[in-house]
Amino acid sequence: MSSLIIIPARMASTRLPGKPLADIAGAPMIVHVARRASESEAGDVAVATDSMEVAVAVQKAGFTAIMTRTDHQSGSxxxxxxxxxxxxxxxxxxxxxxxxxxPTIAPEDIRAVAGPLSDPQVDIATLGVEIRDEAEKTNPNVVKIVGAPLDSDSSRLRALYFTRATAPWGDGPLYHHVGIYAYRRAALQRFVSLPPSVLETRERLEQLRALEAGMRIDAQIVASVPLGVDTPEDLERARQRLALKTDT
Incomplete structure (x- = not known):
């Protein structure tokens, strides 16, 4: 199946305004993300943005940019x-x-996210990482996947729920949800047509809208959580990592 990678980018971040254009190792952050997507060879790459500045930076780097409305409630x-x-x-x-x-996501993880869509029963695919840090298990900012392992594939979970709580209870691994998604085209169209759901609103997790509507989400398990840049401290860490990559 042919794939298209679309990277949503908006300038109005509350904690780090203008972050798509934040300089990291001589290039805007959004360009680094587009490069990781291109390196994955998982599909064609485009950036969807509400900012002409972002579009210009993306196009200058040789990638496709599409202007979108400013009033969208989600990246989806x-x-x-x-x-x-x-x-x-x-x-x-x-x-x-x-x-x-x-900006530091491993290209192979981008490639991995679409793997579960090889199963025709799966509507949406995403990524998970086993939690090794005990503090993350009780951190509400770390979203957990409550999922059922598949007999046919031990590296994949069928998602039953997503939560900010510590779950599931009892002995066994917990999984950190990585918020990257691969949609069947029809599933994406259905998803954005649905109103926000009760559990989505309560947990502040939009993927619960799909589960409440009976859609199937499977999570491919990968080795590491990518660094998400939400604060100035995150940005500095990303700069350090990509500076090391550039030096080597």
Whole structure:
């Protein structure tokens, strides 16, 4: 199946305003994310943004940028609008929603996220990482996947729930959810047409909207959590990591 990677990017971040254009090792953060997507060879790459500044920076780096409305409530809504402009004829069957604040993500993890869609019963795919740090198990900012291992694939979970609580109870691994998604095109269209759900609103996790509507989400388990850039401290860590990569 052909894939399209769309990276939503907006300038109005409350904790780190203008973060898509934050300089990291001589390039804007959004360009680093587009490079990781291109290196993954998982599909064509485009950035969906509400900022002309971001679009210009992306295009200057040789990538496609699509202007979208400023009033979108989520990245999923933004990428769906961009999809209509990029692919009105429906050539792409899988859409990967890659967050624009993951400049150090491993390209192989971007490639891995679409793996569960090889199962025709799966509507949406995402990533998970086993939690090794005890403090993360009780941290509400670390979203956990409550999932059932598949007999046919020990590296994949069928997601039953996502929560900020410590779950599931009892002995056994806990899994950190990495918020990257691969959608079947029809699943993305259905998802953005649904109103916010009760559990989504309560947990502040939009993927629960899909589960409440009976859609199936599977999580591919990968080795490490990518660094998400939400604060000035995160930005400095990303600069240090990519400076080391550039030096080597």
């Amino acid at each position: 809504d933004r990428i769906f609008e961009a999809l209509g402009s990029l692919d009105p004829d429906g050539r792409f069957e899988r859409i990967i929603n890659l967050q624009g604040d993951l």
